[in-house]
Amino acid sequence: MKINKLNKQTCFFNDDTFSASLFEHDYLQANNLITGSSVGRGTTWFFQHQQKKYVLRHYYRGGLIGRINPDNFLYCGLKNTRAYKEFSLLEKMSQLGLPIPLPYAGRITKKALFYQADLIIELIEGAEDLVAVLSRQVISELQWLEIGRVIRLFHDNNIYHSDMNSHNIMLDNSDKVWLIDFDKCEQRKNGGWKHQTLERLLRSFRKEKNINNTLNWQETDWMTLMQGYQSQS
Incomplete structure (x- = not known):
């Protein structure tokens, strides 16, 4: 730098x-x-x-x-x-x-x-946040598994995201998963914050579903995401 x-x-x-x-x-x-x-x-x-x-x-x-x-x-x-x-x-x-x-x-x-x-x-070319994508279409089980796997990759490197929500997960036109907005984030020691981060993300999905009932998200999608997250162990 x-x-x-x-x-x-x-x-x-x-x-x-x-x-x-x-x-x-x-x-x-x-x-x-x-x-x-x-x-x-x-x-x-x-x-x-x-x-x-x-x-x-x-x-x-x-x-x-x-x-x-x-x-x-x-x-x-x-x-x-x-x-x-x-x-x-x-x-x-x-x-x-x-x-x-x-x-x-x-x-x-x-x-x-x-x-x-x-x-x-x-700028991540061709990328949209997950809410924008889900407002338009259903995403596959493989994509949900990949989202969970990517989140786990950050957690395995002890990266704490202070605002883990569905708008800060991006999908590009090659279906690659990205995380964005790392203001007030940090690399920290292992701890309960990982579980809290996942809970925050689940609340985000539920909130967006309440705002837009036609959002292409179901509780079963969260279960699939968690399968991807746990598969990294």
Whole structure:
């Protein structure tokens, strides 16, 4: 990882094609690099650079505090910032061969005692989150088994996902399973958190089914997923 500091901004990256201007929406727009966007807590931008596609994400707070203070975080050193931690974890998981989007660059902008953060990662071509897929079609038993196997692969490497839900599991057009959104995640010691993560994911499926009764998910699909998870033991 390389680190560049300029005034109140610190950028970290591992690709020599990096330019700090890629964090600026105006620059991306002026150079016709933007290929799309997604709106959640804020706008996530998709763009193309050097014949590759990337995702630019700004860090926002959730919950009630996010309404008062949407994107300022207390600065306690670069290595303690959310963007640096996520970038570092993505690098580590990449080295482990786990199916995750590769990190490209991160930026920390200091403002007195606080900071704002941005992250650029690769775009997984042809991938949709599991809820979007299930809203359109049934997926096979083999796919459910593979989803369980992939989750187990992360757990076997002691990767804790703080927000394991059905939107953070992706399927690409080759049926490869990916996990995304590793903000506030970490590699930790073995423990009961693995079971808790699975319970959280099951609640997510049930919640989505309650929202959309036509969602192509049944409790038996969860049993199949767990067969895939347990087959890795």
